[in-house]
Amino acid sequence: MPQDAPRVIAVVVTFNRLGLLRTLVDRLEQVPGLAEVLVVDNASTDGTGEWLAGLGGRVRARTLAENGGGARGFHDGLAWAVELEADLVWLMDDDGLPDPGCLARLLEETDLDFWGPLVVDEVEPSRLVFPIRLPGGTRVVHELADVERAATAGRIDGIVIPFNGVLVTRELVERIGLPRAEYFIWGDDHEYRLRAEAAGARIATVVDAQVRHPAVGSLGxxxxxxxxxxxxxxxxxxxxxxxxxxxxxxxxxxxxxxxxxxxxxxxxxxxxxxxxxxxxxxxxxxxxxxxxxxxxxxxxxxx
The missing domain is CATH 1.20.1280 (Monooxygenase)
Structure with missing residues (x-):
């Protein structure tokens, strides 16, 4: 990464969740160190396109001709951010809400290629929305306290939950390409992480950087x-x-x-x-x- 402050661009993928999107965009507009916010709208039918058309400032939006799922949204959004000369791209869905200091904490880590925050329950933030399998074994943890105990220097290397507030370097994108747009939903983010691992990317979760997210129920x-x-x-x-x-x-x-x-x-x-x-x-x-x-x-x- 550059020695000077990196150019960070956020990419948000949305579909028919205008209320959540409004809250997220409002939060991102207040985040220092963020150059631009790019919103990729998957052909929403709830007024999202019309609302986005009225925005300005650091927020830009594109509405796709048809719903291509999260996979198409992140594929196109990441390509767009690279075209705008981002050094780092901050990727997220419309239903997460980064804590005010989340980006600043992530940027303290300067030796990584693909890293992100913990995703915690917005109602019960002591619990993880997406459980983590700790490196070196089969143990899966669901509680914030368990992750904090397992962390070294505030992070857990080798683990990240994409695309919920993760940072990816421009260099890594140029090296491994874009997410698989054809996947539509489910598995595109996991595939991108696996591809990054195969390319030797430095991956980590920063445990005291957090994104609040609605509960998704049991994933297993x-x-x-x-x-x-x-x-x-x-x-x-x-x-x-x-x-x-x-x-x-x-x-x-x-x-x-x-x-x-x-x-x-x-x-x-x-x-x-x-x-x-x-x-x-x-x-x-x-x-x-x-x-x-x-x-x-x-x-x-x-x-």
Whole structure:
């Protein structure tokens, strides 16, 4: 990074959450050290485009011709920020709210390529919204206090939760490219982290920098007599994208044994844990589509 203060540009991806977006943009406009705020609107239908058109100052907006999901939003937004000569890009969804000092704390870390804050429950900030698997083992922690105890010099290296207030350097983007726009939702952020790791990026979570976020419920439904969990969602759209994209991520970064184990785990879950022949069908179709490079199948589940 440059020796002088880096040019930091925030990228916010939004879809039909105007109330949350207003609150976030208001917060970002007050953050010192932030050069610009770029909002990518995924063809919202709730008045978001009209509201954005009336903004000025450090805030710029683009409305996509159609809803491309978070993956398209972050792909286009990150490319836009690089075009505007950002040294660092601060990536976030519209439903998170960084603490006032979040960016300043993140910028204190100068030896990283891809790093971010903890994402805590907006109502119960002692709990994490997205649990963290601590490096070097299998322990998953859900409480802020557990993360703080595990931290060294205020951070945990090798772990980050994208794209919830993470910083990425321009150099890393130029080295590894942009997020996979075709993923639509679910797994695009994880794939980008895996790609960064494979490229040797320096990754960390800064535990005393925080983003407040609405609770998302349990991200893991117990299965196989409690020995493991499965990311079950009541949404067919989310499940289709998860099944398709997770299989591809596992095949690319872990190998076929892990990918096939995920197929078996999915079939088990919807045979024994939450019996649903229909979900088995959706899962297998999604996986088949991904393997043959078809990224259009999710469209049938769009409202």
């Amino acid at each position: 439904t117990p299965m196989m007599f409690g020995r493991t969990t499965y990311n079950h969602s009541p949404s067919d759209l989310k499940h289709y994208c998860m099944a398709r994209n997770n299989l591809l991520n596992l095949r690319e970064y872990k190998g076929w044994p892990h990918a096939l184990a995920f197929v078996a785990k999915t079939v088990w879950f919807y045979t024994f844990t939450r019996p649903s022949p229909r979900r088995i069908g959706i899962s297998l179709r999604a996986m088949y589509d991904g393997l043959r490079g078809d990224f259009t199948g999710h469209r049938k589940y769009l409202a």
